[in-house]
Amino acid sequence: MTRTLGAKILAVALGVSLVAACTSTSNDDPEEPTGPVELTFWSWAPNIEKLVDRWNTDNPETKVTLSKQAGGADIVTKLLTAAKAGNPPDLAQVEYQALPTLVSNDVLADIAEQAKPLKEKFSDGTWRQVTLGTDAVYAVPQDAAPMMLYYRADLFTQYGLTVPGTWEEFAQTARTLRGKTKKHFLTTFSANDPGWFAGLAQQAGANWWGIDGEFWKVTVNDAGTRKVADYWGGLVGEGVVDGKPMYTPEWNKALNDGSLLAWPSAVWAPGVLVGNAPATKGKWAMAPLPQWTAGENRTGNWGGSSTGVTAASKHKAAAVRFATWLNTDAAATTMLVRECAVYPAARDAQSGPALASPPDFFANQADFYPLAKQIADTAAGVTWGPNVNVTYETYQDAFGKAITGRTPFGAAVDAMQTATVDDMRKNGFTIAG
Amino acid sequence: MPTATPGVRRRGRRTGIPYVFLAPAVILFLAFFLAPIGYAGYLSLRKVRISGLGLGRGSRTEVFAGLENYRNAVTDSELWSGALRVLGYGALLVPTMLGLALLFALLLDRPRAQLARFSRTAIFLPYAVPAVIASLLWGFLYLPATSPLNDLLVRFGLPEPDLLGTDAVFYAVVNIALWGGVGFNMIVLYTALRAIPPELYESARLDGCSEIQVALRIKIPLLAPALVMTTLFTMIATLQVFSEPMTLAPMTNSISSTWTPLMKIYRDAFATDDRYAAAATSVLVAAITLVLSLGFLRLVQKRAFGQEH
Numbered sequence: 001m002t003r004t005l006g007a008k009i010l011a012v013a014l015g016v017s018l019v020a021a022c023t024s025t026s027n028d029d030p031e032e033p034t035g036p037v038e039l040t041f042w043s044w045a046p047n048i049e050k051l052v053d054r055w056n057t058d059n060p061e062t063k064v065t066l067s068k069q070a071g072g073a074d075i076v077t078k079l080l081t082a083a084k085a086g087n088p089p090d091l092a093q094v095e096y097q098a099l100p101t102l103v104s105n106d107v108l109a110d111i112a113e114q115a116k117p118l119k120e121k122f123s124d125g126t127w128r129q130v131t132l133g134t135d136a137v138y139a140v141p142q143d144a145a146p147m148m149l150y151y152r153a154d155l156f157t158q159y160g161l162t163v164p165g166t167w168e169e170f171a172q173t174a175r176t177l178r179g180k181t182k183k184h185f186l187t188t189f190s191a192n193d194p195g196w197f198a199g200l201a202q203q204a205g206a207n208w209w210g211i212d213g214e215f216w217k218v219t220v221n222d223a224g225t226r227k228v229a230d231y232w233g234g235l236v237g238e239g240v241v242d243g244k245p246m247y248t249p250e251w252n253k254a255l256n257d258g259s260l261l262a263w264p265s266a267v268w269a270p271g272v273l274v275g276n277a278p279a280t281k282g283k284w285a286m287a288p289l290p291q292w293t294a295g296e297n298r299t300g301n302w303g304g305s306s307t308g309v310t311a312a313s314k315h316k317a318a319a320v321r322f323a324t325w326l327n328t329d330a331a332a333t334t335m336l337v338r339e340c341a342v343y344p345a346a347r348d349a350q351s352g353p354a355l356a357s358p359p360d361f362f363a364n365q366a367d368f369y370p371l372a373k374q375i376a377d378t379a380a381g382v383t384w385g386p387n388v389n390v391t392y393e394t395y396q397d398a399f400g401k402a403i404t405g406r407t408p409f410g411a412a413v414d415a416m417q418t419a420t421v422d423d424m425r426k427n428g429f430t431i432a433g
Numbered sequence: 434m435p436t437a438t439p440g441v442r443r444r445g446r447r448t449g450i451p452y453v454f455l456a457p458a459v460i461l462f463l464a465f466f467l468a469p470i471g472y473a474g475y476l477s478l479r480k481v482r483i484s485g486l487g488l489g490r491g492s493r494t495e496v497f498a499g500l501e502n503y504r505n506a507v508t509d510s511e512l513w514s515g516a517l518r519v520l521g522y523g524a525l526l527v528p529t530m531l532g533l534a535l536l537f538a539l540l541l542d543r544p545r546a547q548l549a550r551f552s553r554t555a556i557f558l559p560y561a562v563p564a565v566i567a568s569l570l571w572g573f574l575y576l577p578a579t580s581p582l583n584d585l586l587v588r589f590g591l592p593e594p595d596l597l598g599t600d601a602v603f604y605a606v607v608n609i610a611l612w613g614g615v616g617f618n619m620i621v622l623y624t625a626l627r628a629i630p631p632e633l634y635e636s637a638r639l640d641g642c643s644e645i646q647v648a649l650r651i652k653i654p655l656l657a658p659a660l661v662m663t664t665l666f667t668m669i670a671t672l673q674v675f676s677e678p679m680t681l682a683p684m685t686n687s688i689s690s691t692w693t694p695l696m697k698i699y700r701d702a703f704a705t706d707d708r709y710a711a712a713a714t715s716v717l718v719a720a721i722t723l724v725l726s727l728g729f730l731r732l733v734q735k736r737a738f739g740q741e742h
Binding site: 023073080100101103104105106132134191192201214215223243244245247248249250253254259311354368386389390393396397399400401403404405423427428429430 | 577688
């Protein structure tokens with residue numbers, strides 16, 4: 001009795017594995033099959049399922065299945081693990097600075113063949129982030145995050161401050177404010193947010209990594225970065241800029257009660273302010289980031305993400321088609337803006353109908369998005385390296401230590417450079433110099 | 434001869450059935466305990482080797498590293514300063530925690546103790562709050578801008594302390610652990626106290642002992658085994674301190690990503706993607722924990738369990 005049952009189970013199991021074997025052979029076919037394909041997609045953008053549904057309705061032959069993920073660094077760890085286990089999704093949303101890490105772990109595919117023509121749809125700065133300055137293309141840009149200055153217009157008037165056009169004026173404004181009140185700071189320097197510092201450094205011309213033939217160039221402590229670090233170190237040391245981290249209960253309170261008057265942030269800031277400082281609606285205004293030299297027009301990016309296709313995907317061509325539609329199609333980008341609160345990287349979409357009126361939180365600033373587009377065009381491009389995570393971790397520890405220990409910020413930048421280079425050497429990357 | 438037959442039968446039965454019953458435990462033990470430990474040990478001897486830019490397919494390979502990861506861990510000053518911090522943390526936490534737990538247990542065990550049931554629950558309750566939640570709660574109380582304490586001090590024109598500042602943060606973390614752990618240890622000690630036969634107290638009182646003498650000369654010596662156990666648990670928990678500083682870290686500049694050895698392991702594994710270094714450090718920390726625990730047991734065994742030998 002038991003034996004026959006066992007035999008039956010064995011037979012069924014064999015049958016199943018045979019069927020599985022058949023499917024997998026057809027999937028392995030390098031000539032992408034023309035029949036219906038199924039793609040899996042990892043993303044953390046809110047409401048992205050609405051775009052996936054729309055695609056699935058219009059493209060029944062290429063069915064995309066969405067799996068919602070945690071954002072930022074978590075998805076990178078998960079992708080690395082999934083790729084190692086042999087079952088990554090076909091597509092994934094990835095922050096720009098994580099691209100080299102994923103490429104170097106063989107998680108993402110080079111999609112240059114199909115995606116190269118997309119170049120003209122994006123600003124040069126954005127495009128450079130997905131090519132690493134090489135001939136390859138590792139992802140389709142989704143959102144851009146140019147940095148700008150947000151400030152409390154009401155409090156600026158109250159304290160008789162003018163919007164600073166240069167960093168020199170910004171420092172003066174910080175001093176003037178402290179001269180008038182001890183309850184407020186113009187802004188805070190956060191040792192918790194390396195992406196924020198990276199954006200500020202990009203504006204000053206920093207370029208932490210570069211590819212020179214077969215060599216990596218690593219210059220985390222280059223002149224631009226040093227200039228930015230020394231500048232902020234001076235202001236924090238002088239006591240005219242706060243040194244407390246951002247994204248803490250304390251910071252939320254400071255935004256709400258006006259203890260902080262300004263926030264150098266990115267185009268997505270209105271979304272954060274709505275959640276963290278709802279009481280200040282309508283009191284903020286946005287201006288370009290202060291410049292290092294008067295008359296210049298430059299900024300950096302704080303964050304932003306792209307859609308990558310995995311190296312293990314069996315339907316790369318179909319996956320690139322979806323990624324292209326998602327991030328460049330007019331209807332899709334309109335939905336990205338309206339449903340997912342994404343600031344699109346595609347230049348046409350930045351002046352699209354969905355961005356005709358300002359965000360609710362900035363209802364008083366009618367030119368919010370036209371100004372944002374102007375600023376976005378001036379964002380410096382950078383090449384990210386294969387161990388941004390190490391550099392970022394070191395930023396948090398080294399700047400935290402510099403602020404609590406009241407030591408110069410320049411040493412923190414040097415610590416970032418040393419940690420980055422040491423880690424790359426340890427793993428065997430070839431580094432120039 | 435007649436006695437042999439049942440023996441054989443019994444042995445025949447013994448070959449199969451016990452293993453079937455043991456199987457779930459053994460399989461679970463192998464799959465979820467030994468196998469991961471073995472894999473961690475294996476990973477700790479490996480490392481990544483990248484050729485060139487590391488961008489092309491197959492440019493990243495995993496190779497045998499020998500003891501390199503261990504050498505790096507042992508010579509890492511960050512790890513040792515973290516370990517030193519944890520030692521200091523333990524030196525402060527363990528005596529305070531057990532002292533308070535013992536005090537509360539003895540007070541509750543007093544004859545005619547008032548509000549005993551309520552106090553017991555109130556002291557125990559924080560143990561039911563997960564460490565992450567507790568740290569968030571305390572974080573709000575510590576942060577100058579959100580702390581009601583600072584609010585009061587400012588009202589009276591007194592200087593505001595920054596409880597998450599460089600030096601204070603150490604005590605801030607100890608305080609959270611204390612708040613969460615005293616109740617549990619108190620319950621263990623209190624239960625052990627209730628198990629002591631009351632006749633002992635009675636005869637002591639007849640001999641003229643005061644309540645304090647009963648506590649010092651009868652209760653505490655008889656509590657020794659329970660004290661040893663709670664000390665051991667607290668020590669192990671100390672070496673594994675993680676959730677509290679990890680949760681507080683984003684709120685302050687004072688806690689680095691390598692503040693304790695476990696935080697460093699977490700950073701290596703999940704933030705800087707070096708699971709090999711993380712594995713080596715894990716093995717090291719596990720070995721040190723084992724040695725310290727066994728050493729402590731050996732040290733106190735004779736004294737605490739002396740009567741059993």
